[in-house]
Amino acid sequence: MIEASQLYKSFAGVPAVRGVSFRVPEGGRLMLLGTSGSGKTTTLRMLNRLIDPDGGQVLFRGKDTRSLRPEILRRQMGYVMQQYGLFPHYTVAENIAIVPKLLHWDKLRIRRRSEDLLQKLGLSWESHAHQYPAQLSGGQQQRVGLARALAADPPVLLMDEPFGALDPVTRARIRQEFTGLDEFKGKTVVMVTHDIRDAFEMGDHIGIMDKGKLIQTGTPEELQQNPANDFVAAFLHGKGDAP
Template sequence: MIEVRNLGKTFGNVHAVQQISFTVAEGENLILLGTSGCGKTTTLKMINRLLDPDEGTVLLNGTDTATIPPARLRRGMGYVLQHTGLFPHYTVAENIAVVPRLQHWKKEDVRARAAALMQKLGLTWQEHAHMYPHQLSGGQQQRVGLARALAADPPVLLMDEPFGALDPITRNRIRQEFSELEEFRKKTIIMVTHDVQEAFALATRVCLMDKGRIVQMGTPEELQQRPANEFVRAFLKL
């Protein structure tokens, strides 16, 4: 599904990402885990070309993403941000409808899809569809952000600290809802987090990064039982 080959990115004198490679199979949930500044968000942004790499290649189903127009590439990848990135002057319904409208869905299909996703994520059309982001709680805003990313049913979902801005109780509740939602189980997901518990709860595999490099990659069990070095043991507090 997604293959990253020798990806690198430099900002001035800072080597943010250095020669990293990995593959993500269809239906897999890969978590990019690490401390702030380790290169995980930069890596995520290079996958959908929010940033272009200085070196290396990203392949989507065997096609070099550098040959795909960025707008078309991004419409095929849902993207969820920590602070939701909702358009403040759009209602909830309008925010969710952004990508389907760009893809020229019929108006009735857009509304039906938005209403269905809202219901699955604990929101109702009657109460929430015509509200604006500032009228919602943080947890509700995050749910709208998830619904918007899912609206056009993209096969790939990129998530950058999607629960990081929430209080611990709301964060745990939405994370649990996320893991149980059928919509997400059908996706190929790459998610960024610095939270070890979150990574181990959601990941098929974990990619632990430090200083722009991959330190260890494997299932949560493999990292816990066979840490590659002292950094892994210290980060996971083993």
């Protein structure tokens, strides 16, 4: 469904992503793990054309994404940003409604959907719908970001550290609740995380990135049984950013 082929991206002449290729079939869930600065966010942003690659291409349902208008692409791909990415001058309700409004849903449908999603993510409509992002905790903003990405039921979810602002206890609970949502089931997912527990619980494939390259991709079992090198092995043993 999504195929990245030999993606390259540099910023001011410094390479950030160097020849990254992968394929995620419909309903597949690829988790990108890697050290800070290894090019994970840059890779994700090239999938929905938040940035365009210097080289290589992305195919979505077999079509080169350069031939698709970015706004059309983004309606198909819910995006959860690393730093919540909520619009500060929009309320929680307005943030969640962005894509449904673009799709001309009526008000009642938007309201029902938003209320339902917020409640499923542990936030009450009454307390939070009319608040602005700055009035919420980081973890609450993150959950609004998840609700926003799911709002219009896109077939694809791109998620950048979607649980990064949560403490370990809340994180495990939200991850479990989120993964269990009907709204999440069947989606094609590319997700960036530092947390190997996220990756093992949510992914069917894991890709390990280092210095702009995708070092190894495989099922969690394949990576554990046959790590390509010490870096991959260290990562899988939970050393995270240590190597």
